[in-house]
Amino acid sequence: MRTETPASLAVRLRRPLSVGAALGVLAPVALAHPGERAAALLPASAAALASAAAVLPWPSRRVTLAGAAGGVAAVSLLLDVGYQGPYRLAAFWLSFEWLALVALLGRSVRRVPGRWAGPVGAAVGLAALLVPLRFTLRVPGGGATGSLIALLLSLLPALGVAGAGLYLRALDARRERAVAGARREQRLEVARGLHDFVAHEITGIVLEAQAGRLPGQDAVETAALLRRLEEAGLRALDSMDAMVGALRDPQADEAADGGAVGATRLHGPADLPELVGRFAGTGAVRATVELAPEASGLLSREAGAAAYAVVLEGLTNVRRHAPGAAGVVVRVAVVAGPDGRVVEVSVTDDGGRGRGPRGLRLRRAGSGGTGLAGLAERVAAHGGTLEAGPQRPSGWRLRCALPVRQEPCSDAPQRAGRGVRD
Secondary structure: OOOOOOHHHHHHHHHHHHHHHHHHHHHHHHHHOOOOHHHHHHHHHHHHHHHHHHHHHOOOOEEHHHHHHHHHHHHHHHHHOOOOOHHHHHHHHHHHHHHHHHHHHHHHHHHOOOOHHHHHHHHHHHHHHOHHHHHOOOOOOOOHHHHHHHHHHHHHHHHHHHHHHHHHHHHHHHHHHHHHHHHHHHHHHHHHHHHHHHHHHHHHHHHHHHHHOHHHHHHHHHHHHHHHHHHHHHHHHHHHHHHHHHHHOOHHHHHHHHHOOOHHHHHHHHHHHHHHHHHHHHOOEEEEEEEEOOHHHHHHHHHHHHHHHHOOOOHOOOOOOOOOOOOOEEEEEEEEEEEEEEEEEEEEEOOOOHHHHHHHHHHHHHHHHOHHHHHHHHHHHOOOOEEEEEOOOOOOOEEEEEEEEEEEEOOOOOOOOOOOOO
């Protein structure tokens, strides 16, 4: 059974309400003197048109709010100039038309998009301001004083409604910017996850496939190779599933992960031994990890995820750009910084045969915003710094320093939801 929200119900009821309002405004025409009914039909029709436009939901087919409000304002202003009927009839329907124009002014100022908001709002405001003159300029003895008082009495409410519309328009624009910023951040999280996890695993799969093409592979080595390929592919699929799940239901993802969004937030310094072990098991590079026991509890979950991403980036770049490296050292230590203690995370390789052109390729790989450049922004968001450069006598080093948070928290590995498959 289809349920209807209060907002959709209100929109659906506005059409019959607009018809009822227009008919209610036109009904007194039947009570007018037979000789004045034709003259009464003009102000009654203008008031009915303004009332219907103020209530109807827009856009309606090809008619937009700007078109409807502009048309109503034009009809009202033309009637101000051309009306020649009795002033009593103008006075009777004046209040209905004025209230409808003021309501339409508020909607136009708030809802009319872009460059049309100013002209349409000015036209409707002018119509609301001048509609009392249809009576004061025709009543005997009205004169300039009565018209001036009527203008002032019409101006103050119109300014108040226009100001409220501008305020609500500013709130709507702020909300749209916040939503756009949240979507942009979500896209960046997906890009980071794709780069940090999926690209890392696929790089490993490619290297394993290249190693499998070498001659001399026996059945045991082939079986182990296929098993590693399967595990890497499953980890990449799990990372993809976690990111897609976060996009589909971010609230459920936050509940499962304690408020974090995306697959990259499930890992921290405590997960580094497992990561380095997988790296060492899928290639000829010897990799070791030196992890200070107290480092895991000194970073927030977000800062710990950034540290994990630094190591992941460093190991991925070793695979891509330093295939001749013989050894990689991942070090996590707590050191003294200029503003207090920092957690220093570094990935250092010995370069091997690929140290010559490797630096240039690494810098170019990070220039797209998802490599070193994006990683530097992520580390800087937590008050840290990121450095990358050659080591003497050979090799390359990627290092980041993250400040210790004031209230330490546990950053033990978590497997909530869809994490990396063990």
